[in-house]
Amino acid sequence: MELVDLDDVHRFLDHMAERDSFAYSDKESIMAIERLLGRFEYVVAEAAAAFEASGEWASDGAKTAAAWLMTRCHLPASVAKAQLRRGKVLTTVAVSAQAFSEGSIGVAQFDLLAKAAKGPGGAIGAGGPATEAAFSRDEALLVTHAQEMKFAPFASVLAYWGQLADPDGADASDMARLARRDVYLRESISGMFLGQMNLDPVSGTIVATELGRREQVLFEADWKKASDELGREPKLHELCRTPAQRRADALVEMAVRSASTPADARRPEPLFSILVGYETLHGRICRLEGGPVLSPGTLLPHLDGASFERLVFGLDNRVECSVRSRFFSGATRRALEVRDQICSHEFCEEPVPRCQGDHIITFADGGPTDQGNGRLLCGFHNRLRNGREPPDG
Numbered sequence: 001m002e003l004v005d006l007d008d009v010h011r012f013l014d015h016m017a018e019r020d021s022f023a024y025s026d027k028e029s030i031m032a033i034e035r036l037l038g039r040f041e042y043v044v045a046e047a048a049a050a051f052e053a054s055g056e057w058a059s060d061g062a063k064t065a066a067a068w069l070m071t072r073c074h075l076p077a078s079v080a081k082a083q084l085r086r087g088k089v090l091t092t093v094a095v096s097a098q099a100f101s102e103g104s105i106g107v108a109q110f111d112l113l114a115k116a117a118k119g120p121g122g123a124i125g126a127g128g129p130a131t132e133a134a135f136s137r138d139e140a141l142l143v144t145h146a147q148e149m150k151f152a153p154f155a156s157v158l159a160y161w162g163q164l165a166d167p168d169g170a171d172a173s174d175m176a177r178l179a180r181r182d183v184y185l186r187e188s189i190s191g192m193f194l195g196q197m198n199l200d201p202v203s204g205t206i207v208a209t210e211l212g213r214r215e216q217v218l219f220e221a222d223w224k225k226a227s228d229e230l231g232r233e234p235k236l237h238e239l240c241r242t243p244a245q246r247r248a249d250a251l252v253e254m255a256v257r258s259a260s261t262p263a264d265a266r267r268p269e270p271l272f273s274i275l276v277g278y279e280t281l282h283g284r285i286c287r288l289e290g291g292p293v294l295s296p297g298t299l300l301p302h303l304d305g306a307s308f309e310r311l312v313f314g315l316d317n318r319v320e321c322s323v324r325s326r327f328f329s330g331a332t333r334r335a336l337e338v339r340d341q342i343c344s345h346e347f348c349e350e351p352v353p354r355c356q357g358d359h360i361i362t363f364a365d366g367g368p369t370d371q372g373n374g375r376l377l378c379g380f381h382n383r384l385r386n387g388r389e390p391p392d393g
Contacts, residue, residue, distance in 0.1 A: 049087025
């Protein structure tokens with residue numbers, strides 16, 4: 001096949017860039033452009049790997065191909081190394097690479113598939129024969145999921161697959177992740193305190209849940225204060241604190257409350273929920289509610305202080321409570337939470353705390369308040385569904 005002249009590609013892109021901004025603004029064009037972008041990422045990865053193999057970069061005195069790309073193409077180190085890494089595995093995950101080259105999956109999906117093929121925490125082949133055999137067997141199915149699913153659910157599917165393909169490796173990987181936890185907080189020269197925290201999924205969920213709860217309390221106080229002062233519902237920018245400031249104040253409040261708690265006070269139960277499927281009763285699949293998939297071994301440090309909530313879904317996927325109640329509450333509300341995880345609208349991923357129980361067939365039209373007729377919707381999409389104007393943020 002004749003080599004494509006890159007000057008022709010430049011001219012084509014110039015032509016696209018010169019057109020009116022609305023020329024490609026319809027849904028079909030956006031999807032087509034995203035697909036083309038994925039295909040171009042494939043070409044870049046393939047070319048970058050060939051460039052590294054050629055050694056041409058060394059003639060300029062560069063130590064590595066990545067260093068050359070960072071200097072000549074002005075790329076961040078992470079981007080340059082990702083392009084080279086991606087190019088090296090194209091021949092190893094052939095089905096994934098084919099979909100990548102066609103644009104039916106993007107660079108993010110391809111990277112996840114390539115990572116899954118490695119096993120939990122190593123290079124290609126490091127996962128052992130079991131991982132290699134499982135990926136070879138299942139790659140086409142996993143690619144189909146990548147083509148059809150939203151990114152976050154697809155990532156969970158791959159995590160579940162990895163748990164079953166290499167159970168021991170998944171445990172070791174999660175233990176290594178737990179070992180990387182750290183918190184940094186130091187006073188700067190100016191007197192401000194600067195910090196960073198890295199927490200494992202369970203610990204992070206406990207901290208984030210309480211931080212979010214305290215922040216919400218402060219938000220409601222700010223909203224009431226502004227409403228009282230303005231005599232109307234305020235805009236977000238009219239509140240006395242920004243979200244970042246509320247988070248900072250919430251963290252301080254958590255520290256103050258901790259310091260004022262008696263040493264012999266009853267310790268709260270851990271603030272996280274673990275979802276397990278039927279397979280877990282005979283296998284090992286589990287995940288944080290609304291969060292990542294975990295290996296069961298990571299839960300052991302928390303079990304002595306945890307309480308257990310059991311929700312068993314029948315074959316019809318229903319857990320019922322208060323069928324004729326006007327609002328979803330109790331076990332029925334909880335069933336919606338563990339089933340839907342996020343707002344059920346196709347274009348939304350708002351988490352459970354920001355969602356409301358919604359009747360698919362409205363209560364006014366005789367729709368029952370049960371799980372089969374219920375779903376989670378965030379406030380925005382609940383108002384949109386019912387024809388009410390979303391508030392101006």
